[in-house]
Every structure is written in structure tokens, then in C-alpha cells.
Amino acid sequence: MSLTYKDSGVDKEAGYKEVQMIKSFIKKTHIPGVLSDLGGFSGLFQLDISDMKEPVLVSGTDGVGTKLKLAFMMDRHDTIGEDCVAMCANDILCQGAKPLFFLDYIATGKLLPEKMASIVEGVANGCVKAGCALVGGETAEMPGFYQDGEYDVAGFVVGAVDKSRIITGKDIGSGDVILGLPSSGLHSNGFSLVRKIVFEKMGYSVDTFIDELDKTIGEELIVPTRIYSEQILPLVEKFNIKGLSHITGGGFHENIPRILPEGLKAKVDANVIKTPKIFNLLQEWGEITDEEMYGTFNMGVGMVLVADPEEAEKIAHYLVEQNDEFYVLGEVVHGEKGVELCTK
DSSP states (O other), X not given: OOOOTGGGTOOHHHHHHHHHHHHHHHHTTOOTTBOOOTTSSSOOBOOOOTTOSSEEEEEEEEXXXXXXXXXXXXXXXXXXXXXXXXXXXXHHHTTTOEEEEEEEEEEESSOOHHHHHHHHHHHHHHHHHHTOEEEEEEEEEOTTTSOTTOEEEEEEEEXXXXXXXXXOSTTOOTTOEEEEEEOSSSTTSOHHHHHIIIIIISOOOTTOEETTTTEEHHHHHXXXXXXXXXXHHHHHHHSOOOEEEEOOTTHHHHHGGGGOOTTEEEEEEGGGSOOOHHHHHHHHHHTOOHHHHHTTSOTTEXXXXXXXXXXXXXXXXXXXXXXXXXXXXXXXXXXXXXXXXXXX
């Protein structure tokens, strides 16, 4: 009997159907510079660097970790792609780079066009929020490699910044002010611990309604990661920001020191943060120490900015004018590189 590729578990027709379904999602992300359309061997993007003396390309790649498990458990796949874009775009924003274009990679055991299209729709929504174009990607059908109903998502972003405006943190000094922008919730970090607390220790399902949250636990956990392009890009254009830190895995303790020069530490008053209720519940349910919480989660702050006092005052005034919420978290002081947290 003659065998076909479909007999081995790979359905080419399903792939063609997915491509047709995602065309409109991708089209809405196109910005000036996009030269290619879906279906080519690569994505083409023309750089407009007329406003840069020494243009530097900035790249980043990431996934969404075990938050994927939430999408599987809820059978909801329209937000996880947005998380993927956020994790990549927020990272390159930390160098002051403007995201330009994005590519995604989705691998699954069995290609279901509707499910894959839903993921790509989330990616496209994330690209619109990040201000970049989705110029290509790959959906790989790999039978026998992934469990039924499961998949993985990863992404790659490229941005640009003028060399003279790259933000590294090297000029941060004692007395500089630390500002924070609120997160949308858990974002895409710490979900292995979250799942252990919520589903193993507490025995909840994704449909368990939590009175304190006024929603199911699944609805709270699946909230997509905030993308900060709309806030950060105008700030780096208008003000002298010395350092930017995306608060991802490792929380405050790992991410803020990444931008600090040796001999300096961040003194942070966590009491000024309007910490979302989900963090307090997780801490209570899991009997977790403050140190562990702030070393694992963002605790309500997704992006940290550092500027000198005069500039920080201008930034704060601007954010108020824009109706953007922010926190004055503390200051940079002399000491062993790290974070000194006041939580009580």
C-alpha cells in the first residue's frame, strides 16, 4: 500500500487552511517597511534609519514558559501569543529600542487550523500593541513529539536604536530615582509555582470562582502580559532615562541589579505598590515568604525606570499628564549590588 505524508500524521491541507485563516491577522500588523506578504520563504523589512546617525539593531527571543499549561487546561488560545510578543518586545525596550518586526514559531503534535489561527491572532494583537509587524513565522506539525492538544510557542523580535541613545544602566549613580510601571498581573513568569499552589495544594480547577478576584482563577491567570511600547517609547524619546528593567523571571532581586553598576544597590519601598490581589492570595495559599515572592514574581510592577531626581520629576509629571499610573519605588544608593526591599 502506498503511504502518504498524511498517513504519518502530518496534514498538509490543514497547514494550508491555517495560512488562509491567519492572513487577515497578519495584515493588520503591517507598518511602513514591510515589503513581503505571507507565503514567501522569508520576511522582508526595509529599514528607515534616516533619523539615526549610527543605527543599531537590537534583537530578543523568548517563549511563555509553563503558562502554556493554562491555555491547554482552559482550551483558550487567543492570548498566549500576545504573551510571547510581550516577553520579547519588553526586553528590547529596555535598551531604548523601537520594535520593528516579529516572527513566531509554533510546534504541535497535530495541526488544528482553528487552534493555530487563534494563537496567531494573539501574536498579531501583541504586535499591534508593541508597534511592530508580524512578517513571518513557522507552524511545525510534529506527530509523536507533543502530547495530544499541546503545543509550544516562541518568538523573535528585531528593533532599532541610535547607538548614542542605547540604554545600558552604566550611568546610574547614587541618588537616582527608581520608578515603576504597573503590571497587568502575573505576566508570564512563575507559573510552575503558581500551578503547584493553585491546582495541587489548593485543589482548584481553572473554573473555580474566587470571591476576592470576582472571577475564576483561570480567568485571572490567563490575563496577557502587558506590553510597554506605548509608554516607554515616548519616554526614551523625551527624557534621559539611565536604566530600564523588565521584571520577569527572578522578580525584583534578579532583574533590577542587571542594570546597576557595581557598588550600587536599589532601595525599594514595596509598600507604595498596589499589588494585585492574585499575588497576596498566592502568598497566603502557598505560605510563601516575602523574599520568595519578590524573587519570583513581578508583584505588580512590570517595568522599572531609573533617572536622576530632576529628570524623574519631569517623567512623573509627563506620566500624570498621560493618565499613566506609576510608582515612585525608591532610590539608588551605595552598597553591594542588589535590592534592599522594605515590605512592611
